[in-house]
Structure formats: C-alpha cells, structure tokens
Amino acid sequence: MANDNDPPMTFQALMSLLPLPSPENESGKQRFMSVVPSYCAGGHGVAYGGHVYAQAVWAAAQTVGPGMVVHNVHGFFTLPGFTDRPYVYEVEHLSEGKSYCTRNVVVRHPCTPSFDMEEGKREEKMFEVEDEEKELGAICFSCICSFKRDERESFRGHQGVGVRERWREVLGEGNGSWEMAPGVDAPWWNRLASSSSPPRFPVFPGLDIRKVEIQTNTTSDPTSYRALSLYRPFGSLPTSLPNLHACADLYASDRNSLFIISNALGFGDQVGTMGSLSHSVVFHVPTDELLFQGNGGDQWWIQEAWTPRSGQGRGMHESWIWSPEGVHVASTWQEGLVRKADRKEDEKQRLLWEEGMWKTGRLGVKEKGKL
Template sequence: MATDLMNPPRLSFVELMKLERLESNEKGNGNEGTGREEEKFMSVNPAYSPGFGASYGGHVFAQAVWAAAQTVGGDGERGMCVHNVHGFFTLPAFPDRPYVYTITHLSEGRSYCTREVKVQQPTTSPPSIPFKPQDLEKNLGKVCFTSMVSFKRDEELGPNHQTEEGYEKKYEEVLKGKDPWDWPRLPRVDAPWYYRHIKQHPQPNDFPGLDVRKVDMRTYNANYQPQDYRQLQLYTPLGSLTSNPNLHACAHLYASDRNSVFVVSNATKIGDNIKAMGSLSHSVVFHGNSTDLLIREGEWRCQESRTPRSGNGRGVVESRIWNGKSHVASTWQEGQLRWTDKVGEMRQMNTFREGLRRKAKL
C-alpha cells in the first residue's frame, strides 16, 4: 500500500499557477509607436523538476496561457476563452528562479483576440524562494519560451463532427473493470532505466498540480509497430479549480506535456539509450466552447497519445484529449530525440544519477 512518504502533500493546481503582476517598464520594450500594450507577470511558486536540473516544460506552457488570460478581460464564461496555443521552447528553464511573463497585445476583436508571450528568468543564481520581484528587471536572461495565444468568445452550437465517439469503447479490453486510481501514478521519468531504479530505490511521487495516472498498455502495444503505438494517461486536478474556464484549460495544457517525447522513445524502444531529449514546440487547439473545458471536482480526463513520425534527431507526438465521448482538444508536439549505443553518452540516465549523487552529499 502507498505510504504518505511515497505520496507526500503536493501543491494544488490553483497555487501552482499563481501569478504576481509586475510594473511594466515601457521604455525600451521595442513597442514604441506600435500601439501594442504590454503587461508583465511573475510566477510565485517554483516549477516542478523531473530530476535533470531543468524545469518541467508543461509549467511554462500552461502558465504562459494563464498569464495571457489575465489580459483579455472577463472571467472566460462570458468573455474570452483560450482556443489555440503555439509555443516554442528556446532554452532550458530552471526551477530555482521565477518565470517573468511579458504579454504583448497583438489584436483586439469582438470574437477573437491574440497575445504574444515572451518568458524570461533572472540570471542571478540562486534567487530566493519564495520568489521576490526585486532586481528582476535588470537581471533577466534570454527568452526561454515564447508563444502565441488566441482567445475567442463562445458561439452558438452548429454542425459539428469528430472521428470517433470517445476512447472507452476503443480501449475497452484495457480499461475494463478499472477505475482511474487503479492505475499507477506516472513516474518522474517514463523510461525503462528509471523503472529499474525506483524498483531498487523507491521515490516519492511529488508531481504537483495534477494527479496523473498511466494506463498499462503493454498488452495492447505488444505486436504493434511504433506508428501504431498508443498511450493513455488519466488526470484530475489537485484541489478545486475556480469557475474560470481559462484555468481549466491550463490544467489540460499542463497535463498535455506530462509524458510528451517519452511516447516516442517508448514506441521506438530506445528509452535506455537517450543522449538528448526535450520539447522544441508544442501546439494545442481546443475544439469546443468554454463549458467543454471544465473539470469538476472528482472528474478525470484522458489524453490519448501516438507518434506518427520520428528520425533525424527529432520525434512528433500527437494526442487527443477526451471528456468521456467528447474530443475536447488536439495536441501536436515536436521534440529533440537523440540516441546512442555508448553508455558514457546516455545523458538522460547519467545526468539523473549525477543529481542523486550530489543530493546524497548535501
């Protein structure tokens, strides 16, 4: 049975996404004479780190949208709700310093509006936690993430279609007789070497914000080629969410990056041979109205992932996010994926082990 040590208290999703508004320094921001307004926000709580010294990319991806949502007015129900996000990871980000989000207003329409988000972190090492806004302006590093975010107002329902009626019937043999909490929590690293490691050295699952469960698909995938590989993960927020649909959308975004490029390494069976792995870009389109995004307390959602293509040091992950029979979002993610057959170059595994050694010396 899981112990409190193995499942420690974790930050709620509302706390994880919390922001502090900063004073914008309009002078020298590059927008003089353009009529484009800027607003700035700073993260309050540290991002999760899987153990490689870098932050979990889903944090900045989701929080960038939440920051942009603060600039569109309304509560998302009668106002603007996110429907389209395109993000690019340009540099590794670090969990020991805050994110600073600069939001540029690109357009203001009656039905749609768009925002550009630039994200930077202080270069001082290490800044204090909890984070403080002092000296952020003069010590910000290069842009580590940038995104375009589009918001829209709800519209009356018209003709609509989707390719399948839910995921439960398709994967009935896998899911039969199982509740979401019957599946194990997704570990820090979804790679064979990490499963061997935690079997010998159990570690607490401290992923914040969401409870994410990985459905065991090994029997389903046993005789499939990489392009036919499928992975299901089920998720629910930790703690209650506010009524703002934009916050619920951010929970979907936070979950959508959780296993990302590991889907490619598992499908191609190179998980023990990773030389370099990381997200390059991530895009999500929400298909319904704002009410379709809501996750009520106790409800679970499903992400169904596949990889149509990999090679040349990269891989692509596509996924659909389901609310029962309703296909509520589609995602496309490209990641760096380099492999090696030399033990000394298996950086993912070696970097994690080096981190453990350093912790042991503290």
Template structure:
C-alpha cells in the same frame, strides 16, 4: 530515492491554482510564485509549467468571457527550477470574438528568452454542426483498460524511462511528487506488444488537485490545466515505442501546439466541487533526423474530443548496439 530539496525545485503536491499563481510586476508583466516540477529531481524545469503559465499570464490581459482556444509555443532555452519565470505579454489584436496575445518568457536575473508563444482567445459560440471521431477508447483499448477506473492506475513516473522504472522498483515504488494534477499512466503493454512503433498508443488520465472553485469563474485556469497535462512524459514515448528505452542521448521540446475545441464549460476540470477525469490518447506519428512528432487527442468523461496536440521534439538516439548495452537484459520497455 532521495527526495528533492524544496529550495531547488517544486516536486511537491500542490493545488493547481497555487502552482499557477502569478504576481503582477509591471504593465503586462507577471512573475511565477511556485517553483516548477523537475522530472527526475534535477533543476531542469518541466516544460508544461512554462507552457501553461504563459497562457495564464496572457489571460490576465484579455476581456472577461475570452477563453484560450489555440496555443503554439517554442522552447528556446532550458528552464531552471531555482529561478522564477517572468512573463511579458504583448497585445497583438483585440477583436469582437477573437483576440491574440504573444508572450516572451525570461528567468531572473534576466537573460535571453527561454520560451515564447502566441495564443488565441475566443468567446464561447454554438454552431449548427458539431462533428468528431467516435469515442471508442473503452472498446479499442479494452485489453489494457479492463474495468479499472482512472484513479486505479498508478501515478505516472517522474521520468518514463527504464532507468527511472528500475530506480522506483528499488525504492518500493517511490516517485517524485508531481504538483497540480493527479496524473495516472495506463499500462499499455497488452495493447502495444504486437504492434509497430507508429501503431502503439499511450493513455494517461488526469484531474486537477485542490479546489478550483476557490478562484471563481476563471475558465482560463481550467483550460491551462489541459495545457499543463499534455506535455507530461510525452517525448519519452518516442524511444520507448521505438524499442530504444533509455538509449537516447539528448531530448528536448522544440515546439508544441494545442487546439482546444470546446466551450469553457466543457473544459472545466471540476463541476460543483466534483473533479472530472480526462484522458490523453497519445501516439508518435514520425521519427527521424534526430526529431520525433508526438500527437494526442484529449477526451472528456462524456466522450467529447476536447483538444488536439502536436509536439515537435529533439530526440537523439544512439545505435541499436548501444541501446542493448544501456537497456540490459533485465529492462523491458513498458509501452
């Protein structure tokens, strides 16, 4: 597999802090400094980059102690890894415990908006109640997880589709480098093989790379790591779990909502120099009309449910006869 020209995209191992770094270019305006990852090594930017960095830009305008709790973003135009992103942040409201920002994102030379989002920040609070579903990943997914640790699983493929798996196999497992995170995909076939599309699940473990302590008490940077992780290969689950493999003809994120449920300390990706592993438990809950809905829960090492995500995606899939022709007899969906 040919590796990418660094001048074209950001497919290189880089610390998360370096990946998210911004230059201030005006009042409420910020510019990216690192190039975005490109799945498959083209110049199409990974959507999770602009999603997370837009919130990081917005966090530069809030008072200390406010940490992102809710984000809804809309993907308008494809991102291009050869051009920097410019983030324009608007103050919607500043309150005592909550504040809201809107962010419009452009690429130079400035054209139309490529991404827009509204994000809410809040101060940490404790309450007399704290309810969540029981943490049962080790038990429920025992057939897939076994006794393996998060770091024992292989890197998630650059593109989670049969054509890319074949390319990896032909090149001794070579993968496009993913910046910012160590992200590992669990082979879920033992769990998924006898289940229908909506009952199948995908687990991914992730942790941040580089020294997060070097940036100081930047709780929002840790929060943005979860936003960056949750979009990784998400829509590719839809054709995979439907049995269509790479029989899709078009795929793009339309909108993404993430709700963060816990305090800034529980969102921390590293504590006292030790990295934490988190697990994204994902499923598809609806597919039709050339769209699909990807949902997930993100769990901490201690079994805390830290975030919930929902992504609406454009997914056009050809007829079943075309799937079969495209998949070929040697392609087996890895679900």
C-alpha cells in the same frame, strides 16, 4: 518542489502569478512573474516544460476581456528552464476583436538563481518581486495564443469513436487504481522505482496523473504504439476561471510526452539527448465542456497519445484529450529533439537525472551508476 511528506500542491497555487510594472515606453505589453518553482523530476535543476507552457497562457489570460477563453496555442522552447529562478512573462497584445483576440508571450529567467533548491522546504521557496529587478537572460520560451468567445453553432460538431469505447478492456473501471505516472517514463527509471530500496522522488505538483499500462504495445510498428494517461487537478478550480481549467490540460499535455517516441522506437534505455522544440494545442469545445467538475472523485480526464513520425534527430508526439463525459476536448502536436546514444557513456538524459538524484540525496553513493 514538494518533499515526500508534503501534501501535493494544488494546480491553482502552482499557476500563481505576480503582476509586474509594465515596460517603460511600451504600450500594449503587460508583465507577470511566477511565484512557485516548477517541477523537476530528478533534482538536476531543469524544469518541467509543461509549467512554462501552461503558465504563459495563464499570464496571457490575465490580459483578455470577460468571456475570452483560449482555443489555440503555438509554443516554442528555445532554452532550458530552471527551477531555482522565476519565469518572467511579457505579454504583447497582437489583436483585439469582438469574437477573437491574440497574444504573444515571451518568457525569460533572471540570470542568477534566487536560492539553493537543495536546501529547505517547499514553503520557504517562493519567489519574491525583487527577482524581477535582476538582469534577465535570453528568451527561454515564446508562444502565440488565441482566445475566443463562445458562439452559437450553425452545425453540430463531430468526433470519432470515444476513447473509453475503443480502450474499454484496458481502461476497465479501475480509474483510481493505476500507478502514478513516473517522473521519467523510461525503462531505467521504472526499474529504479520498483527496486527494493527506491529513491525518494519529488511529488509531481498540480495534477494527479496516472499511467495506464498497455500490454499490446510493441516496437515492431512504432506508429501503433499508444499511451494513455488519466489525470485530474489537485484541489478544485473555480468555474469562473475557465482559462485556468484549460491550462490544466496544457500542463498535462507535456507530461512524459517525448518518452513515447523513444519507447515506441525501442531505445528507451539509450536516450542521448531529449527536449521539446515546439508544442501546439487546439481546443475544440465551448467553455462549459472545458471545466473540471468537483474536487477529486471519479472525474478523470484522459490523454491518448502516439508518435506518427520520426527522423533527423527529431520525433513527433500527437495526442487527443478527452473529458470524463467522452468529449474530444483538445488535440496536441509536439515536435521534440530525440537522439539515440550509441554508447552507454553518451546516455546524457539518464546520466543527468542520476547526477541530480545523487546530489540531492535521493540516490545513495553506492547506487550511483546502477540505473
């Protein structure tokens, strides 16, 4: 990923795909490979899940006809993703229609790393087509996604009160003044970042995401806990590629999502294990309302998130995605593995990040164990 002084990677570059030969004797399937390593917050080698989620849909989008834009995605995370090897996407054509079509995507990694992610600069770390020839491991992610054409509506769509109206006092006018979203939205990470000698955190690629602090949040009623994030892509996105615009929302939708559950339940510092199990997104709007306009400026999109239920070592994360114009663009539902650690030595989530930051030189030896 990007070093401290590197410019942020654009979203279009981050989603780059390399077409691969189709599987032998398997018609109706197409294959692609990621070119750019995915983001890892602490250098521990486990990839940000939003990358494979968004890029799987982008791979599927390469196989549909003109005018077909994603409207529905159901994904399942079955194994951790890694940053030192590419994702190989196999897209299967499930149905073809005049108005709708569906695709099934399965994703695997090569069993062996492509390179040592601890060495060199980002520009030197691009995956090569030769990686595709290596033995592939088990499926790490799969999804079914549906695409549709715009249609003339026979009734007017409806939505509730807009996010900016409901959160006027919190959002105010300071869209660009919010702090960058933390790599890990946990109290221990925030304390480390605000310390007198904070470690060097990797730059989150693709999107500029800001966290909005909500002072009224308490853990007395987890269902009332809310999280607001503002985001926009680095670099402009071609209006001729609406599916790429939609993928930016998919990429943002997974950012720090499960931490809302542990924070709302009051054990953000005591997470044992955490990981996405499934993630679904439904887009509600026509193509023109999906597009990010311009490059930068004040065109901030908003994700409004909460957790309605938890239990059995799992929790639900839900969110609405709003455009700068106040349109409810998409709804998301995510189920995740979230377990509380009863002892400090069982806080695997924190210890994993700490070990990664220590190994990559972002955390001095004397600081180890101080998170």
